[in-house]
Amino acid sequence: xRIRCAELGVSYRSDGRLVEAxxxxxxxxxxxxxxxxxxPSGCGKTSLLRTVAGFVPASTGAVTRTGDTGDGxxxxxxxxxxxxxxxxxxxxxxxxxxxxxVPQAQREEIARPVFARFGLGGRxxxxxxxxxxxMKQRVAVARAFLSKAGLLLMDEPFGALDAQTRQILQQELLxxxxxxxxxxxxxxxxxxxxxxxxxxxxVMTRQPGAICATYEIPFDYPRNYGLTLTDKFVALKRGxxxxxxVQPAEAVIAARRA
Amino acid sequence: xxxxxxxxxxxxVGIAVWQLSTSMQWLDPLFFPSPMxxxxxxxxxxxxxxxxxxxxxxxxxxxxxxxxxxAAGITMGLALGSLAFWRRSTQVVMSGLYSSPKLALLPxxxxxxxxxxxxxxxxxxxxxxxxMAVYSMDAVRAVKPTYVDLARIYGASRRALFFRVYxxxxxxxxxxxxxxGLGTGLVMVVATEMLGAPSGLGAFIWITAHTLxxxxxxxxxxxxxxxxxxxxxLFERLERRMAPWIxxx
Numbered sequence: 001x002r003i004r005c006a007e008l009g010v011s012y013r014s015d016g017r018l019v020e021a022x023x024x025x026x027x028x029x030x031x032x033x034x035x036x037x038x039x040p041s042g043c044g045k046t047s048l049l050r051t052v053a054g055f056v057p058a059s060t061g062a063v064t065r066t067g068d069t070g071d072g073x074x075x076x077x078x079x080x081x082x083x084x085x086x087x088x089x090x091x092x093x094x095x096x097x098x099x100x101x102v103p104q105a106q107r108e109e110i111a112r113p114v115f116a117r118f119g120l121g122g123r124x125x126x127x128x129x130x131x132x133x134x135m136k137q138r139v140a141v142a143r144a145f146l147s148k149a150g151l152l153l154m155d156e157p158f159g160a161l162d163a164q165t166r167q168i169l170q171q172e173l174l175x176x177x178x179x180x181x182x183x184x185x186x187x188x189x190x191x192x193x194x195x196x197x198x199x200x201x202x203v204m205t206r207q208p209g210a211i212c213a214t215y216e217i218p219f220d221y222p223r224n225y226g227l228t229l230t231d232k233f234v235a236l237k238r239g240x241x242x243x244x245x246v247q248p249a250e251a252v253i254a255a256r257r258a
Numbered sequence: 259x260x261x262x263x264x265x266x267x268x269x270x271v272g273i274a275v276w277q278l279s280t281s282m283q284w285l286d287p288l289f290f291p292s293p294m295x296x297x298x299x300x301x302x303x304x305x306x307x308x309x310x311x312x313x314x315x316x317x318x319x320x321x322x323x324x325x326x327x328x329a330a331g332i333t334m335g336l337a338l339g340s341l342a343f344w345r346r347s348t349q350v351v352m353s354g355l356y357s358s359p360k361l362a363l364l365p366x367x368x369x370x371x372x373x374x375x376x377x378x379x380x381x382x383x384x385x386x387x388x389x390m391a392v393y394s395m396d397a398v399r400a401v402k403p404t405y406v407d408l409a410r411i412y413g414a415s416r417r418a419l420f421f422r423v424y425x426x427x428x429x430x431x432x433x434x435x436x437x438x439g440l441g442t443g444l445v446m447v448v449a450t451e452m453l454g455a456p457s458g459l460g461a462f463i464w465i466t467a468h469t470l471x472x473x474x475x476x477x478x479x480x481x482x483x484x485x486x487x488x489x490x491x492l493f494e495r496l497e498r499r500m501a502p503w504i505x506x507x
Binding site: 053054055071072073074075076078081082084085086087095096099100127128129143147149 | 402404405407408409411412413414415418422423426427429501502503505
């Protein structure tokens with residue numbers, strides 16, 4: 001799916017005050033691209049994601065979705081509470097298929113190889129509360145890929161995991177994405193994660209949220225974790241950190257003077 | 259330790275202490291008959307079929323009041339939970355009903371609908387209704403918006419949203435409400451029976467107390483307790499079957 005955001009602005013009322021979450025965000029995501037949004041907390045990454053998802057209406061500008069929209073649905077993975085506690089891992093992962101009326105036997109057939117790839121084999125009947133945090137996120141990611149959605153939105157899906165589990169899930173996500181090349185919009189505050197996974201990284205500033213820089217990530221897929229140790233990777237990381245580090249501090253100082 | 263043992267050892271010790279205090283004459287057996295004595299009284303009452311009639315009268319009233327009241331309450335609560343206008347419009351009446359003693363309405367019902375079982379079952383039914391309406395209304399409103407967003411974005415229809423998200427998300431609260439409703443319903447049924455009903459455990463307790471048949475009175479009270487504990491236990495089993503995702507203690 002292709003997404004085009006043109007001069008997107010989002011504001012909402014909070015305590016009778018108008019808060020501008022996003023202003024003038026223009027963004028073009030091509031078919032099969034993996035785009036990451038990085039930025040300090042409160043910079044509107046999640047607002048942008050929710051607007052693209054259609055949960056939040058844009059106050060100015062518009063989001064247009066064109067191209068291969070799959071079945072019209074959108075895949076969504078959140079940091080936590082992505083799974084319905086009352087459904088088994090299998091029912092959660094195949095929820096989108098169930099909603100499209102795919103019969104149980106067929107869903108089982110479709111889900112089996114995906115469960116195996118994510119190391120979830122044998123846990124189909126487990127409820128979320130019986131799964132570890134990493135397992136839960138695997139089910140949530142599997143659900144996104146099992147849906148026929150043309151666009152996958154991920155809001156810090158690995159943000160609550162320990163470093164090692166996060167690495168493993170990043171690898172699994174890379175493998176799954178490389179095989180299917182769905183359009184992905186990925187929110188994270190982990191710069192390394194953004195570079196490792198994405199074809200493009202967009203850096204956001206806050207108050208109001210806007211995109212201040214775009215980095216093309218030149219590495220070919222399939223990628224693996226070894227990439228993070230290369231000079232080129234480290235140089236990219238340094239560049240983005242510089243952007244992130246300077247920007248918010250300046251904003252804070254400016255705000256204090258004002 | 260076995261689960262049932264943990265549940266029952268303390269009541270067991272209580273009964274043993276009670277038996278001991280009566281055999282040692284620490285308690286006046288006129289007002290505190292021994293558990294053995296109560297068991298014997300219970301046996302006699304069962305043999306005569308007397309207590310069975312009272313028990314079944316109470317259980318019948320409870321079941322009717324509870325099922326009709328709770329079903330109506332859940333329907334109303336789920337509807338009000340999702341319709342903000344009607345929720346606000348009925349808020350004053352509902353909160354007033356929730357905190358008012360429904361037993362106080364019994365005389366009115368007796369006048370309005372006549373001195374019959376219908377009027378006597380109404381306060382208990384009303385209690386269950388209001389309790390479940392409030393519980394299910396709050397349950398709907400407490401459903402995490404995240405779950406609704408997720409279901410929608412993955413293509414859930416309105417119907418699927420209701421049955422696959424709202425209903426199961428509300429089930430834990432509904433079960434809590436249903437369990438409380440069972441207790442409240444029993445209390446209300448027994449209380450109304452004390453106010454001039456011809457049958458039922460409440461009537462039995464009231465009459466035996468007035469005729470100073472203290473051992474019979476205690477049998478009646480104990481039966482109320484046993485009914486409460488048993489229904490509660492059956493409910494837990496049902497909950498575990500119907501909502502296996504709720505982590506058990």
